Amino acid sequence: MKHRLYLTLIILPLLFASSCVPVVDDVFDSPAAERMAAKQKELRTLLASAENGWLADYYPDKKAALGGYAMQFHFYADGTVDATCEMDTHLPAGESDESEYDIIYDQSVLLTFNTYNKVLHFFSEPKGSSDVDGWAGDYEFILMDITDAGDIVMKGKKWERRLVLRRCDAAFDFQDYIRNVEATFDAISGYGMFAFQSEQDTNVWITGTVVDRTFNVTYNDTDTTSVTEKLPYTITNNGIRLYEPTTIQNVTFENFVWNEADEKYACADPGVDLKGIPYFPPDYQLKYAEILGRWRLNYKAYLTNSVDTVEITLKKKNATFTLSCPKIFTFPYELTFDAAKGTIALTSQALGFHEPSGYYIRACAYAMDPSGSASYQTSVGTYGMVGNWNHDEGGERKITLVNNGRWTVDVNRFFGITLRTFTSAGTYVGTFTGNIGGGYRFTDMVLTKLDD
């Protein structure tokens, strides 16, 4: 027994001695740390090598549901970066802000914008306790791929939204690009629904409702199964580009060009036969342009029937109007336009600072008992009224503002707005008694179009 033990003790060390013989070839040419350092250096060099910067479709929001926004980045070797965006951020559209960036190793090679940039971090910062997520955009991006075409494909570290940096050639002018994006937006934003089909085929393949910069599409995955899906997109200088190449029923598409003459999208991806044409559902009401102009406003000032002339003017095309009547309202109101339904809405909103009283004034959604003895009010922006068009019956074009459905109180109430005062911190004070036309409760509003 002892001999066996001695033999084992002699052989065992010999086995250990052979365990370190390097007979297995390395899979990689260099250690992981060296390869990672080389990749960091490669990305740093690549980013700074684009003298005219990089064009990116930046998608905020956890689900990219708000759509994307065109941004341009100029990276410099000294660790600074300029960022510019097509939309207003903390700077007006087209103005750039300089900050710092770094390429670090964290999970993988990662691009971080690590000092404050008034353009980029507009999307990542919280807006306060009432909006703790803000736009929920990323400011740190993991390198995923550098394509053969030279595009840098990245993914947001926190919200995992895709970010593709496309090298701008020497002739590219981002200011021109922004102007064309605005022109594209003007052209397409009046349409709230689209039907997609092949150029030759009249059968509707998918339908898409536009919400912000996203198509909410519906299509039949099989003969019986209806599928809904969100397709966020960025507006480009001549059309739109989807968040990523999308495949539906074996057709893969990403880029569309807007054809103004034919009022349609044409797919710009090679070999893809697909177009998108505006679609108006049967209950569609009025186009944006049809709402602009002078209207007679019948309303109740508390319990008194009243009438005045108001003006509805362009604020942001196909998105918002300004409703003004300096004779009765100290502040103009904002009406929103739903391009998919052709409807207007008047909801709770901040109106501005009233210097004589020293308070901030808000129009609050209001639901008043017909006797005037009881009422509900709220400054929550989703509450308010939506327009109900009379289809020009009786030869008059009328829009009645009715409860938008958020109020669940008695439907026989008078719905409208009430003017209230708040402190700069948003604390409610009381009723606004300084309105030019007097009164602070306006309900049962009916607009009748006047000849311009």
Next chain:
Amino acid sequence: MKKILTCIIACALAAMCWSCAEEGPRTKSIFEDPTGQPSKIEQWLLENYTYPYNIQFQYKLQDIESDRSYELAPAIPDKALALAKILKHMFYEAYDELLGVEFMRSHSQRVIHVVGSGAYKTTTVLKGSAESGMKITLYLVNDLTPFSVNQDLLSDWYLKTMFHEFSHILHQKKDFSTAFKLITQADYVLDEWTSDGNTLEIALQKGFISRYAREEAHEDFVETLAFYVVKPDGWWEEQMVIAGETGAALIAAKLDLVKSYLKDVWSLDLDELRTIVQRRFGELDNLNLDNLLK
């Protein structure tokens, strides 16, 4: 036989010791420093925080250093530097003046991480946080206006947080007496301190200097200390009026225990520290906050 066996085992073990030592250590790091020389801000921070106090002042947002449950934005470098100057004058040098530089060298947090935005929840905004005495994070740096600093804002957003969190380090090293914990033991409410029912007035009347002090005894201890040091003359007395006779007596008892703890354990006279801090508020205009790198 035993000697042979011992010899064999010894030799085998010795052989294993050098079996894997084919290569010597590298003489040069594989990692290159891509940024080269430190920037002016980084150099200032090195000279004023790292070299004298062994503190790393991080003004570039590092996700890995932050709380990912919040949406955050980085600091504006100029504002971070302004805050660094203010903290050095109002906090570090105040302790230096009282106890010598070695005190903060030995006990201070090793990392200060500043974040541009606030850390918001739906009912609260986090102004600062600390981890195990190693790191303190200060938020809302982008809301600092270096050209119009005032004592209320500096106290509420930054300095109270610094004194608060640093005091946690002190009591974690040497705890204060249970006598403090017993004064208002029944009125600590943990997370309920944010409830609408816990107004400042009620907290004061129950013997707490702030709403947050009602969370638990350690928070109560450092809140009492921090408010006492940073708030201007007259503020404390106003709070005691609101607290009423009962509340004021409880708070006074706590303050006495805070003072005796600091004196006995750390040889720190809280009233002297407060005098120094209050005097230093009046010296802020000399900090060249409008010319940050001088």
